[in-house]
Amino acid sequence: MATLRALLLLGLLLSPAQAQQLLPPFLTMPPVEYDHPYDGELILRREDEPTVRKRCLHQMIPGNVALACSQRWSIENKCQVWIVTDDVIALHAEPRGWTYEMILRHELGHCNGWRH
């Protein structure tokens, strides 16, 4: 079964409490048990914002900026991560203190089974 998680810039998908966790300037980091390299097959893609938005569309609220999302296939031990290109990160994430490394760490947490 595939699990898709998206990291969005403003507001969010799931519930107000979960959305608040991701509002600036905070970017949630995975709990320690999920905060480690992914040991399965990792496919990491850097794409422009419209492509990441399209990929993450079912979790998007219209008007939000998509930063990243991931899809995990637990049976196949495979995870695919989409993260926007550096120019989008520079424009929309870094002003809030979010770096590429932090976004990747967040998504790898999802690859490792983290849900929030």
Ligand SMILES: [Zn+2]
């Ligand atoms: Zn997340």
